[in-house]
Amino acid sequence: MDITHSQHGSVRIIALKGRMDAVTAPLFDKAFAEAATPDASDFVIQLDGLEYISSAGLRSILMVAKQVKAKNGRLILTGLTDEVREVFHLSGFHTILRICDTKEAALAELA
Amino acid sequence: MIRVEHLSKRFGTLEVLKDINAEIQQGEVISIIGPSGTGKSTFLRCLNLLDQPSGGRIEIDGEDILAPQANVPALRRRMGMVFQSFNLFAHLTVLENLTIGPIRLLEKPPAQAANTGLELLRMVGLAEKAHAFPDELSGGQKQRVAIARCLSMEPEIILFDEPTSALDPTMVSEVLAVIRRLAKQGMTMAIVTHEMEFARDVSTRVFYMDEGLIYEEGPPEQIFDHPQRQRTRDFIGKVRSLSFTVTSADYDLYALVGKIEGFCEKHLIPARAAHAAQLLAEEVLGVLLSGPGPAAGAHDIELTLAYSERQRQLELRLDSAGPPGNPLDTTALPDDLALTLIRNYADEIAYARVDGRNRLQLRVRQG
Numbered sequence: 437m438d439i440t441h442s443q444h445g446s447v448r449i450i451a452l453k454g455r456m457d458a459v460t461a462p463l464f465d466k467a468f469a470e471a472a473t474p475d476a477s478d479f480v481i482q483l484d485g486l487e488y489i490s491s492a493g494l495r496s497i498l499m500v501a502k503q504v505k506a507k508n509g510r511l512i513l514t515g516l517t518d519e520v521r522e523v524f525h526l527s528g529f530h531t532i533l534r535i536c537d538t539k540e541a542a543l544a545e546l547a
Numbered sequence: 548m549i550r551v552e553h554l555s556k557r558f559g560t561l562e563v564l565k566d567i568n569a570e571i572q573q574g575e576v577i578s579i580i581g582p583s584g585t586g587k588s589t590f591l592r593c594l595n596l597l598d599q600p601s602g603g604r605i606e607i608d609g610e611d612i613l614a615p616q617a618n619v620p621a622l623r624r625r626m627g628m629v630f631q632s633f634n635l636f637a638h639l640t641v642l643e644n645l646t647i648g649p650i651r652l653l654e655k656p657p658a659q660a661a662n663t664g665l666e667l668l669r670m671v672g673l674a675e676k677a678h679a680f681p682d683e684l685s686g687g688q689k690q691r692v693a694i695a696r697c698l699s700m701e702p703e704i705i706l707f708d709e710p711t712s713a714l715d716p717t718m719v720s721e722v723l724a725v726i727r728r729l730a731k732q733g734m735t736m737a738i739v740t741h742e743m744e745f746a747r748d749v750s751t752r753v754f755y756m757d758e759g760l761i762y763e764e765g766p767p768e769q770i771f772d773h774p775q776r777q778r779t780r781d782f783i784g785k786v787r788s789l790s791f792t793v794t795s796a797d798y799d800l801y802a803l804v805g806k807i808e809g810f811c812e813k814h815l816i817p818a819r820a821a822h823a824a825q826l827l828a829e830e831v832l833g834v835l836l837s838g839p840g841p842a843a844g845a846h847d848i849e850l851t852l853a854y855s856e857r858q859r860q861l862e863l864r865l866d867s868a869g870p871p872g873n874p875l876d877t878t879a880l881p882d883d884l885a886l887t888l889i890r891n892y893a894d895e896i897a898y899a900r901v902d903g904r905n906r907l908q909l910r911v912r913q914g
Contacts, residue, residue, distance in 0.1 A: 457829055459800050488822070490829045491884035519822055526891040527884055 438485070439467045447478045447546050449539065453485030456493030464493070468500050477509030480542045484515025489523050501533060510534070512542040548573045548704065548735060549594065554603035556589055563589045565759035567603065571704070576730045577737045578746035580770075581756035582782060587739040590756065591706045594737070595626040624652065627702030631709040633689040635681040641668065641692050642677040645699045653700065660699070667695040671725050687718025691725055698729075705729070707738040723749075743783075747771050755779045785856040787814055793848040796836045803828060807852060814854050820861050820913045823892040824852055827863050827909055830885045830892075837879050841868040861911040863893075866904050873898040874905055 437460035438453040448471045456464060471479070481497070497513070504511040512534045516524060524530045536542040554567035563586045571577055579587045592598040594605060596612065596619055605612050612622045635644050645664035649655040655663070668674045671691040673684075681689055690710055697705055707726065711719040723745050730736065730749050740746050746753060746767065753770040755763045755778075763770065763779045774780045781788060789810045791803050804825055811821035828850060841847050847868035854861050867874065875886065875896065889896070893909035900906070 455804075457800060458833060488825065490826055491833065491882075491888055492829075494884050495882070523826075523888065527887055 437463060439463060441467065441471055444480075444543050445547075446476070447480055447543060448472070448476045449480045449482060451482035451485065455488040456486055456496070457488065457490045458492040461490075461492040461496040464496050465499070468496075468503075472503065477504070477507050478546045479504055479509065479511045480539055480546070481511070481513050482515055482539055483513055483520055484517065486520050487517060489520050491527075494523070494527055494529060497529070497533070510546055512536050512545060514539050514542045548575075548608060550604075550606040551594070552604040552606075554590070554593060554605065555601045556586070556593055556598060557601045563759055564593065564600075567759075567761055569754065569761055569764070571735065571737060573703075573735050574733050575735055575751045576749055577752050577754060578750040578767075579737060579739045579754045579756055580741070580743065580746055580782070581754075581762070585756045586759045587756050588708050591628070591708050591737060591739055594706060595623050595628055597628070624700060625703045627697035627700055627705040629690070629693050629697050629705060629707045629710050631712045633681070633686075633693045633713075635689055635693060635696070637681050640678050640680055641673065641684070644681070644692060645696050648696065648700050664695070664699055667698050668692070670698075670728070671695045672721075685718060686714045687721045690714065690718075690722045694722070694725055694729075704735040704737065707736060707740070709739050709741065711740070711742060743771070755782065757782070781853060781855075784858065786853045787856065788851050788853040791850040791852075793832060793836070793850060794846055795844070796846070798832070798836075800829065803850070810852060810854070814856070816854060816861060817913065820911055823913075824861055824863060824911045826888060827892050827911060828852070830889050831863065831865055831875075831907065831909065833885050834877060834880065834889070835865060835867050835874050838874050838877055839869055859913075861913065863907075863909045863911055865907045865909075866901070867907075868904055871900050871905065874907065 437455055440451045442449045450467060450471055452464065501511050514536045515538060516535060536545065549571040551567055551569045554564055556564040567590060579590065581587055589598055593600045600613060607622055607625065611617060612619065639647060642661060642664050645667060646657065646660040649660040649663065650657055665674055665677060668677055671694055673688055673691055676684060676688060684692065710726065711722050714722065723742065726738065727749055750767050752764060753767050754761045755770055757778045763774060763776045770779060771783060774783050789806050791806060807825050807828060808821065811824065832848065835848055836846060849866040851864040853864060875889065892912050894912050895910040897908045
């Protein structure tokens, strides 16, 4: 899984590409920990390059969502591929997480 | 007539036959079927000592043919063998191919050998080719000559090693017709074949060989319509499969993913089903690895992904050591995410305790 960081204003953006599974989910945990500096509260996680997510990936995203919520921050996921969207729907994640179609829409919402 | 006990055969470090036990009675027609490379031809070649067995016992009418004092040439004469590649003498005419053995080895008078040879050629429908050379014949005709030549040595049993595998499809039936006729006449035969319909029709019993063993044997109705064991069912159902062994929680997930992707690509399995198979494999392994293995920190899990070409169905099987009980009934998981995905990506889930192991079978969702 490729992980890239960027920042738009105060919003931290993490883009994921490839597979988020039992092996790579810890890499995402680490990447989020690095991005979540004390001043960071709003996050966008771009998933348009993510082809696969398993329960290990879901668990990581849930953990991140809890951390963001604990800091009264906001988290938006964007660009779900068909495979990932289906996993989100089957696990009920689409009802508990904020999802936007594009990064731009997410940034507009967080502005 | 023939009794085989604990027959084994190694080629260097490769164990081709592990523990073959079988009996063939006079008048029986045994078809030997199974995937390539499972020792079928080696078994036949061991029976008439073209390959020397590494261990075990072969008795013909009570006589141990592996005993040092055994008269191997005499015993071998009682068994004829028909090969995939005909093995006719190219420099001899068809009739001479049939008479050379009886004249030289059975000491038959040439005229008598020629008469018998012509009779046998008539039986296989090739009397008019008696003076032709093998190169002038089609593959099917050559194989019929090879069968007639085999009969000219008056064998008590004929071993056929894939007699139609080298033939053009149009010539298969003429050879099978000759073998069917021999079966009707009561000739004892053992036939390694990939012609399943033929094996079903002609056999009194079928040996399904796999992994160097006679994995299942029975009458054709059992083997073809109601196979009792998994590998036989897979073979009969034209099931293609891949296997993967997991011994620890640190297994190589990407080696498994690569195998699943390659397998699905090879068998033109739709992308959605391939994705579901990957997800189910990871999730179910995650559940199994969270439970107790046969020893602390150790696991013994055999994963099989099986695709039935006939039914167009993809199935994931996980066979694991550990205490009895459905591993999916676990309460040891941190949440129900894995189980939720498993239940949604599998159309059907079955559990059984088989041979002291837990077996999960999941039909992978196709749509």
